[in-house]
Amino acid sequence: MSRSSDTWCIIGAGMGGKGLVAELGTAGIRLHVHDIDEMQIAGMREAGGLHVEGRDANFAPTALATTDLAAAVQGTSVILISTYGNAHPAVARMLAPLLVDGQTIVLIQGHFAGSLAFRAALDAAGCRANVNVGDMDAYPYMLTVKAPDRVLMTSTKEAWSLAAYPASSSTAIMDRIGSAFPGMRAAPNLLHTAFNDLGGLFHVAGMITNVAMVETPGAYNFYANNMVPSVCRLIEKLDQERVAAAQAYSVVVPNVRDWLVETYALQHPTLEQSLQEMAVTHYRYAPAPKSLSHRYLVQDVACDLVPMAELSRAAGISTPAMDAAIGMANALTGRDFIAEGRNMQSLGLEGKSVEEIVADISA
Structure with missing residues (x-):
């Protein structure tokens, strides 16, 4: 070193x-x-x-x-x-x-x-x-x-x-x-790190479904309070779209439960159980967002969900859960995250085929 x-x-x-x-x-x-x-x-x-x-x-x-x-x-x-x-x-x-x-x-x-x-x-x-x-x-x-x-x-x-x-x-x-x-x-290349970034899925799902917790006074634990069964179902829908998009670009990624095993050594029968354990072990003291301008929303929608959904569309992959999450974030904040985020134009990938994108990023 x-x-x-x-x-x-x-x-x-x-x-x-x-x-x-x-x-x-x-x-x-x-x-x-x-x-x-x-x-x-x-x-x-x-x-x-x-x-x-x-x-x-x-x-x-x-x-x-x-x-x-x-x-x-x-x-x-x-x-x-x-x-x-x-x-x-x-x-x-x-x-x-x-x-x-x-x-x-x-x-x-x-x-x-x-x-x-x-x-x-x-x-x-x-x-x-x-x-x-x-x-x-x-x-x-x-x-x-x-x-x-x-x-x-x-x-x-x-x-x-x-x-x-x-x-x-x-x-x-x-x-x-x-x-x-x-x-x-x-x-191997940026597509592997890009499609392996799951933090944004957790953060965005937790933010758009728990706005009252974010905007009212009082501290809370983001994962312990937000990762309830329904929110975990949303995360798993988002994750299914992520995995399908990655496959379209010849990238093999673990699903969210396997990723939690690899990253945090968390292995439980349900996603909720794994995230609840993560709340009291790895993120016990982490401060939770108290504003919709927090990076968990504005950064992770613009820099994770938007490009993931954009590359999915370029590959002909439908992303209803991602589209809904981006739309909800837009409605809650009055912003246009597709326009301001990492869209195909800002990444220099507009008009390119899947094969061209893979060839460019793999060079």
Whole structure:
């Protein structure tokens, strides 16, 4: 693993970014941390890093915590982006003039075809640096932010995947960062990581069916309160459409129950039982959404359900459950997630056949 002579940059210092700081910083990687929000990095700057509970090492130092993106990126070899998927194009535009040859960029997580969307935004912004761009199909850690300078790390996923665009650069990225993420494995191409991203199905189903819980005062556990039998039936309908679409693109993915076994070692007779156990083990302390502007809805509809439904249509696969979920999200928020999300045009796939899409993404 890279040590203090090598510097990595983490862009986005919310819960996800702080989890990366905790894990990588305690492992000895020299870190720069950036966020556009001063409040997200002030605690780390004052403390010189993060206090970490739940790990053998109790402090993760940061060499720099700043709102200055140019300063954060300068002199770094690896750039880990932990922002909302909706923000990926904007981050790419800001990074475009700052990147240099040889840097590795990884979206954690990428959501559906994140590397494709990110590289398209870099190209549109005139980036000429020779960089590798990849994304993970899941965020690896479960944690709680206890204070601006303190996190509690609880557990780590059993397994997750990384792919790149173009696919031929995946090996280089795995060689570069793989030792820092022991549970990560290489996927053949972005379609595999895209169709393996199930978090959005859980999140969107739980949000659109429990709006009153979201919009009334009081804390709650997202999975314990929301994952009742009827919501689990909706998740399984969404999952059936995901699996069918993946098959149309020659991608074999586990169904939701098998995915829970592979990712969290959760195996019960029903989906509800597995998700209820997940609520009290892996996500016991996770804060639940209290607004429909939360990433569980706006990000996961725009960056997961929309592209999944769009690629399904291109393959002639019907997605009534996904279409209903997207329509409900539109109605609840007054937004048009198909227009603003990762549609075929924004991904550069408009008008392409299934065979052309597979050939492009597999290159």
